[in-house]
Amino acid sequence: MTFYDAGETVKKRIVDEETRCFVKILYSGADGVTEFPYEDILSFELTSYKAAEGGIVTRAKMELDDADGSYTDGSNAAFKRGLAVEMWFRYGTDGAADFRRCVLYVGEKGFESLQDGGGEKTCLVELTDYSFFLGRMSVCREWEAALSFSDFAICDGEDTEKSLVHGIAASAKGLCVRRCDNVKLRVPYCECSRTVWEELCELAITYRAYLECEEREIVFTESEYSESPIDTTSQFSLFEDVITHIHGFNEYEDYANDILLKYRRKTEDGETEIRRVFSCDEAEIERFGRVPLKKSGSFISDGQTGGKDFEQELCDKWLTEHLCGGKIYYITTFLALANARVGAYMEIRLGGGRKTVRARIDELTLCYKKNAAFETRLWLKGER
Numbered sequence: 001m002t003f004y005d006a007g008e009t010v011k012k013r014i015v016d017e018e019t020r021c022f023v024k025i026l027y028s029g030a031d032g033v034t035e036f037p038y039e040d041i042l043s044f045e046l047t048s049y050k051a052a053e054g055g056i057v058t059r060a061k062m063e064l065d066d067a068d069g070s071y072t073d074g075s076n077a078a079f080k081r082g083l084a085v086e087m088w089f090r091y092g093t094d095g096a097a098d099f100r101r102c103v104l105y106v107g108e109k110g111f112e113s114l115q116d117g118g119g120e121k122t123c124l125v126e127l128t129d130y131s132f133f134l135g136r137m138s139v140c141r142e143w144e145a146a147l148s149f150s151d152f153a154i155c156d157g158e159d160t161e162k163s164l165v166h167g168i169a170a171s172a173k174g175l176c177v178r179r180c181d182n183v184k185l186r187v188p189y190c191e192c193s194r195t196v197w198e199e200l201c202e203l204a205i206t207y208r209a210y211l212e213c214e215e216r217e218i219v220f221t222e223s224e225y226s227e228s229p230i231d232t233t234s235q236f237s238l239f240e241d242v243i244t245h246i247h248g249f250n251e252y253e254d255y256a257n258d259i260l261l262k263y264r265r266k267t268e269d270g271e272t273e274i275r276r277v278f279s280c281d282e283a284e285i286e287r288f289g290r291v292p293l294k295k296s297g298s299f300i301s302d303g304q305t306g307g308k309d310f311e312q313e314l315c316d317k318w319l320t321e322h323l324c325g326g327k328i329y330y331i332t333t334f335l336a337l338a339n340a341r342v343g344a345y346m347e348i349r350l351g352g353g354r355k356t357v358r359a360r361i362d363e364l365t366l367c368y369k370k371n372a373a374f375e376t377r378l379w380l381k382g383e384r
Contacts, residue, residue: 001210001222001343003235006099013091014335017242021336023368024088024098025062029078040065042122042370046087046101048342049363049379054201055211056342060087060104060127063114071123072113081110085127089338089366099338103215104129130175131213134197139171146191147171154183154207154299155220164190164299165203165220172196178217181226183207185301185310189266192298199298206297206314210343222343225305234358236346238333244375245332246350251381252325256293257284259322261315263297275300279315281323293322327382329359336374340364348380358383 006014013019023044025036046060064071071079083106091097104127112124139147149167156163157180164187169175175196185207192199200218204211209223222230258280265273285291295318301310308316331348340346342361349356359380367375 001341001345002231002233003344004099004101004339004341006339007097009097010091010099010339013097014337014339016091017334019092019097021338021368021374022090022093024090026086026088027078027083029076036064039370041368044368045365046104047363047365050342051201053198054205055131055197055213057131058102058104058129062125062127064123064125066113066121066123069113069121071111072121079106079111081106081108089336091336101338102129105133107132129213130216131197134172134175134200134213135195137172137196139168139192139194139196139199141171146193148189148191149187150189151186152190153186154203154225154301155180155209155223156182156184158182165200165218168192168196168199168203169218175213175216175218178214178219180218180220181209181223181228183209183223183225184227185225185303185305187299188302190299191266202297203299206299208317232345234345234347236337236340237349237356238331238335238346239349240351242333242335243331243348244334245330246348247330248350249328250325251328254322255325256291256322257281257288257319258290258292259295259315259319260292261295261297261311261318263300263311265300265302275311277311277315279312279319281319284323293318327357327359329357329378329380329382331378331380333376333378334373335376336366336368337364337376337378338366340376340378346380 023041026033042063042065044062048058051057066072085104087101087104089099089101107126107128109126114122114124149164152162152164155165160166165180166177169177200211207223207225210221212219261277263275265275303310306313340361342364345358345360347356347358359382361378362381363379365377
């Protein structure tokens with residue numbers, strides 16, 4: 001996974017400590033595309049992270065100066081839940097280095113009115129990417145009518161009619177697959193009855209893929225089982241002179257040494273076969289005692305990979321992951337890394353330049369405040 005392509009001018013200004021980063025937020029109203037006045041934006045905080053369900057999600061919150069009540073008095077019909085806003089980061093004020101990060105949508109609470117004891121009025125707006133709506137949208141057209149697939153590839157951009165990713169995405173009106181890697185492993189038969197996002201997330205977890213919903217378009221890439229190589233090159237280097245805080249620690253919260261993969265394989269005639277696959281490390285069990293973990297799956301291929309049946313190879317990979325902890329780093333910097341993304345790799349230099357660590361971004365927060373320095377917060381996982 002790589003950083004977003006921001007162009008050379010933006011990249012140069014990101015590391016220019018004399019250039020301030022602002023935010024530019026656009027929306028479509030009765031008068032066409034309109035920009036929220038810069039002076040009204042008191043703060044904006046955007047966070048992207050890999051959710052437990054398996055997909056990458058982006059959430060944000062914006063605070064606006066609402067002294068005249070124009071954001072919350074109902075006079076502008078555009079200011080309501082579901083409003084789409086374009087999120088830009090602007091390096092400098094000359095317009096030569098603007099970077100469009102994403103499109104977000106106003107959340108369920110709409111434009112919230114806040115007022116302190118002194119009478120100062122502000123407006124809080126919570127924003128989300130489109131995965132929030134997919135997480136509420138069923139794949140089923142009607143009650144108790146599951147969506148079924150027979151002999152489908154996991155993801156096939158060349159034959160989308162027989163691709164699970166494309167088939168599930170097509171169940172949501174207006175949703176398409178923007179970018180995907182081919183994963184030609186096939187599932188003989190499966191049924192889907194959950195939300196669109198839940199089904200796509202399970203595919204991403206099982207086939208170890210990067211899943212994101214950019215606007216109303218699905219990205220399903222970087223699968224370890226795809227035909228395309230995975231780009232793990234370092235995209236950026238942070239040195240100690242621009243790091244304002246760092247906390248490093250070892251993380252073993254997900255430790256397990258005995259994995260059970262339990263899954264059901266359905267057939268078209270309605271029969272269900274319950275299968276169990278195990279993978280354990282006897283030496284670790286002898287040392288620490290048995291620490292079990294159950295896994296499940298709905299999209300288990302009947303193919304082979306790495307010389308093993310897929311289900312056994314997957315179970316073995318999960319065991320390796322849960323045996324090995326990792327070095328976690330929480331880092332803050334005043335550089336506005338607006339082109340960084342979850343899943344991309346970067347380097348951090350620690351200890352007065354004596355040590356360089358390569359790590360993957362697991363969570364990213366971009367924090368703009370009108371009357372304070374910009375701050376980027378990173379949760380990084382060091383290579384094992």
